[in-house]
Amino acid sequence: MNQYPLIQKESGESQPFLPSKLKASLYRAGAESILIDEITREIESWLTDGTTTKQIYRRAFNLLRKKRRSMAARYSLKKAIMDLGPSGYPFEHFIGHIFRFKGFDVEVGQTVNGKCVTHEVDVIASDNENQHLVECKYHNSQGKFSSVQVPLYIRSRVNDIIETRQALPEYKGLRFHGWVVTNTRFTSDAMDYGRCSGLNLMSWDYPEKDSLKALIEKYHAFPVTTLTQLTKAHKQHLLNKGIVLCSELYSHREELDALQIPSAKQRKIMMELEELCDGQTIINMT
Template sequence: MKQKPIFIKKNSFDVEPFSTQKLEHSLLRSGASEEEIENIISKIQTEIYDGISSIEIYKKVFAYLKKSNRTSASRYSLKRAIFDLGPTGYPFERLVAALLREKGFKTSVSVILNGECVTHEIDVLAEKEGSVYAIECKFHSDANAVSNVKIPLYINSRFLDIQKQWNTNSKNTTHLKQGWLVTNTRFTIDAINYAKCVGLTLLSWDYPLNNGIKDNIDSFDLYPITTLINLSKDEKTTLISKDIILVKELYENKIVLEKMQITSDRIVKILNEVKELYKI
């Protein structure tokens, strides 16, 4: 007899049937072994029930993975780690700028530009091959938050104001080509359709398909320090306050761990985790 599906509550308050295939895919992407994945799925299947939240499942999976493979647990926690970059949006802007540099862009963060009508602060300004892109980053601390159509409407109007001023200024040797909107959560369908219509590039956790934030971070190993299991919450906050946002940056500034009076044994553990994530 076919087993009755178990329905789980998503962050958006929607419900969907629990999928072992989706869980397996997430664990594979984290780098877990086939044996680890099989063991975790078999345990989770005995513990879930109708109405369980996706957050509760995440916590259970993370706990099991942390016991068997701490590096994979760090990668598995990426979505939560990006939320932990808050409460301000600046660390997220730095992460977006770093991703763009990996793609060959020159970037600047928090740039003031004159528009035809008013002055605007641009979160990230990116330039490549003579074309410039004005990028607005919408960071959300709430996993349920989505960017509706009002956000790209507003961002596109700002971009058009800046574009008129930039491209008519004889001192500029580059062309302000396009506006971008980046968020760590999701866009509504109307927001996506509007952006397509006006030529605004969108980037979210999982959009575009197979080229969202998660895919890009995994591709370039640009993990935020908030993924590190061997750091405490307070230590992560301290590092972010020192403008160390990425695992890569922590590796390049190891001395900061000593200055934070972290014991040598813990520093070794932290740096071993860093090396695994950064694939050094």
């Protein structure tokens, strides 16, 4: 007999509730051990068989939000990345910012020539020695995996571009790297093919130390969709204006005036932004 109730995952699969997973997610959100134990006990006493992971997340989020909004924002990070849709275009800019934090010059949404055909490249990140050609695969559902067909297709596209660029004098001496970045996960076959073919893969939790989740925390690259005091319409307005990161909004706080948000609430939003940005700001929004 299971010690804990069976919960239902996004995929429809059922598994026993694991307190350790909840505690780990609360810890990553910045909660202290006393609060983590308090929330875990509350969730355990409330759980019944068939409770969904989405319901558990919502309850834990609301409990965190009562204590400190910036912790709730961190806890909701995976959902916030999903909320960068529906077009996927803001996700491309978000990934562009990740590469900027890594020290590269970045272009987003470029049409480039290959040997055989032209290609749309979501992100091109360059320095004096390397150029990264990045394909972004955005999904608005956690249950969707990128299969091996994705890196197979991208590998051929990247090869077509590299073959042309290696022959051009302006790219002389550059090393080229292909990437596929997704906000969900890859199948095991996709990861095996990436490692074998030399195509870099990044997903929500892969590779472990350089996953999307790890890099967001490392660079404090939280999207505006994490903010707990903005409505969905507010967030969409900011994304339409090209403001993707909290640090961009922190540097351009006049955008809160454009949203007609009262001064008292603006001050609370700025406090949440300051905690999330931790001093990291971006002046150039291009």
